[in-house]
Amino acid sequence: MTAVVDCQTDMNKDKRMIFVDSALSSGTVRSIITVSKDLEKYFRCFQFFSRYDEEVCASKGILNIPVLSIVLPLAWILGANVYVEELDGRFADSMNALQKEYQKIYPKAPFRTKLFVDELVENDSAQDGTALLFSGGVDSTYSLFSNRALNPRLIMIFGVPDIPISNTPFMEVVKTEYSRFAKREGLKINYIQTNALEILNKRRVDHLWWNFRGLNEGDFWNGIGFSLGQLGQVAPFSIGRFNRLVISAAIAHGIKEHNVASLPDTDEKISWASLHVEHVGCLHRYEKILRLKKLLDTKRIKFRVCWSDPEYLFKMGSMNCNKCEKCLRTIASLALAEINPNHCGFNVDDSTFDLMKILFEKKLLTQQHLRFWWNPLHKRIPDKIKADIFGSKQFFEWFKTLKLDSIAKPHKTVQSILYYTFPYSMYQLFSRIKISRILRRYLIDLVRKKYTITQPLELKREKSPLLTSSKQHTKI
Numbered sequence: 001m002t003a004v005v006d007c008q009t010d011m012n013k014d015k016r017m018i019f020v021d022s023a024l025s026s027g028t029v030r031s032i033i034t035v036s037k038d039l040e041k042y043f044r045c046f047q048f049f050s051r052y053d054e055e056v057c058a059s060k061g062i063l064n065i066p067v068l069s070i071v072l073p074l075a076w077i078l079g080a081n082v083y084v085e086e087l088d089g090r091f092a093d094s095m096n097a098l099q100k101e102y103q104k105i106y107p108k109a110p111f112r113t114k115l116f117v118d119e120l121v122e123n124d125s126a127q128d129g130t131a132l133l134f135s136g137g138v139d140s141t142y143s144l145f146s147n148r149a150l151n152p153r154l155i156m157i158f159g160v161p162d163i164p165i166s167n168t169p170f171m172e173v174v175k176t177e178y179s180r181f182a183k184r185e186g187l188k189i190n191y192i193q194t195n196a197l198e199i200l201n202k203r204r205v206d207h208l209w210w211n212f213r214g215l216n217e218g219d220f221w222n223g224i225g226f227s228l229g230q231l232g233q234v235a236p237f238s239i240g241r242f243n244r245l246v247i248s249a250a251i252a253h254g255i256k257e258h259n260v261a262s263l264p265d266t267d268e269k270i271s272w273a274s275l276h277v278e279h280v281g282c283l284h285r286y287e288k289i290l291r292l293k294k295l296l297d298t299k300r301i302k303f304r305v306c307w308s309d310p311e312y313l314f315k316m317g318s319m320n321c322n323k324c325e326k327c328l329r330t331i332a333s334l335a336l337a338e339i340n341p342n343h344c345g346f347n348v349d350d351s352t353f354d355l356m357k358i359l360f361e362k363k364l365l366t367q368q369h370l371r372f373w374w375n376p377l378h379k380r381i382p383d384k385i386k387a388d389i390f391g392s393k394q395f396f397e398w399f400k401t402l403k404l405d406s407i408a409k410p411h412k413t414v415q416s417i418l419y420y421t422f423p424y425s426m427y428q429l430f431s432r433i434k435i436s437r438i439l440r441r442y443l444i445d446l447v448r449k450k451y452t453i454t455q456p457l458e459l460k461r462e463k464s465p466l467l468t469s470s471k472q473h474t475k476i
C-alpha cells in the first residue's frame with residue numbers, strides 16, 4: 001500500500017525497513033540505501049549507481065526508481081517496508097500491483113511490503129517514442145525486427161550477470177559489436193551501466209530465495225529480480241525521450257508452470273510517468289528463429305546468447321562459448337531451421353553435436369527445463385531431415401527417438417537440498433569445507449529419506465564444459 005506519511009514516525013515503529021534517497025550528478029544517478037540492522041547482511045554495499053551515456057533531466061521522484069527497482073523485490077521477500085521521500089505516483093501504484101502479481105506466483109514469500117512515500121509526484125515521459133531493452137540475444141533481436149517499423153531506440157544494460165561492469169574489456173567488445181549493428185540498422189543505441197547486482201549479498205539473498213521459489217529453478221535474479229531490475233534502470237533516461245518500453249518474452253504462450261521474473265502479467269504492471277511497458281514475442285526460440293530466417297540469410301547478425309563467464313569469453317575472443325546449454329540450444333534451433341550457426345555468431349564444428357548429446361545422455365537437465373526449452377524443438381523435428389550442418393542430421397535423428405521425460409534430473413538435487421535446508425551459516429560452511437566422506441554420506445542419506453529421492457547420487461559432478469559454463473542467468 002502506498003501511503004503519504006510522516007516517514008520518521010513510521011520508521012520509529014518499524015523493525016525491518018529500507019530507506020533510499022537519490023540524486024543526479026554528471027549523468028549518474030547515485031543513491032544511498034539505509035537499512036535496519038537485521039537487514040544489513042543482505043547487502044554488500046549501500047551506495048547504488050546507474051550511469052547514462054546521454055544527458056538526463058528528471059525529478060527526484062524518477063531518480064529514485066532505479067534503486068527501488070533493485071531493492072523492492074528484496075524487500076518483498078524479506079517482508080520489509082520501504083521509505084522514500086519523493087516518488088513518481090504511477091510507479092508507486094505499479095509497484096503495489098506488481099507485488100500482488102508476484103504473490104500469486106510465489107505464495108510462500110511474505111509480500112507484505114508497504115511503500116511509504118512523503119511526496120507522490122506526477123511526471124511525463126514523452127509524447128511518443130519506443131525503446132527496446134536489447135541484449136543481442138534471439139529474443140530481443142526477434143522483438144526488434146517484429147517492431148522494426150517503430151524504429152525503437154535500443155537500450156543495453158551493463159551490470160547484469162552476463163555483462164558485469166567489472167569486466168571492462170568484454171563490455172567494450174559487446175559495445176563495439178552492437179554499436180556497429182545499430183549504425184547499420186540506422187537505429188540509436190544507448191548503454192546504461194549500473195552496480196545494481198553488486199550491492200546485494202548474492203549468496204545470502206539466494207539462500208533466502210530458496211525458501212520461496214517454488215517451481216522457479218533459478219536464483220533470486222532469475223525468479224523475481226531481473227525484469228524490474230532492468231526496466232527500472234531506464235526510468236531517468238526515458239524522460240523526454242520515449243513513452244513505450246519493450247521487453248522481450250523468453251517464455252512462450254501456454255507455458256504456465258515456468259516461474260520467472262519476466263511474464264506479461266508482471267512486466268506490464270510496471271509503469272512510471274506517462275510510460276508503459278510492453279512484453280512482446282511470447283514464442284518459443286525455434287519459432288522466432290524460423291521467423292527471422294529470411295533476415296538471417298541476408299543480414300549479418302551476431303547473436304549473443306551465452307551464459308558463460310565473460311572473462312572466459314573475452315579470452316576466447318567470442319561472445320558465445322558454443323558449449324553451454326543455452327549456446328547449444330540456440331545452435332540446435334538454428335540448425336533445425338537450416339541456418340548455419342557460424343553465420344550468426346557461433347563457432348560450430350564436428351564436435352558440437354556430440355557435446356549436445358552429453359546433455360541428454362548424462363541427464364544434466366531437469367524435467368521442467370526439458371519440457372520448456374527442448375520439447376518444443378523435439379516436436380518440430382520432421383520425419384525426413386534434409387540439412388546436415390556439422391553432424392546435425394545424425395543428432396536430430398537420435399534426439400527424435402528420446403523420451404525426454406525419462407531422462408530428466410530432479411528439480412531439487414540432494415546437494416542443493418542439503419545446502420539450503422540448513423541455516424545460512426552452515427550452508428556457508430558446507431560450501432567452503434570438504435566434509436568428510438562419512439559425514440557427507442550420512443547427511444545425504446538423511447535428505448534422501450526425507451525427500452524420497454531415488455535417483456543415483458552424483459557426489460562428484462563431472463568437469464564437463466556443459467556444467468562449468470552453465471549458470472541460471474536470464475537474458476532478454
Ligand SMILES: [Zn+2]
Pocket residue numbers: 305306307308320321322323324325326327328469
Ligand atoms: Zn555459451
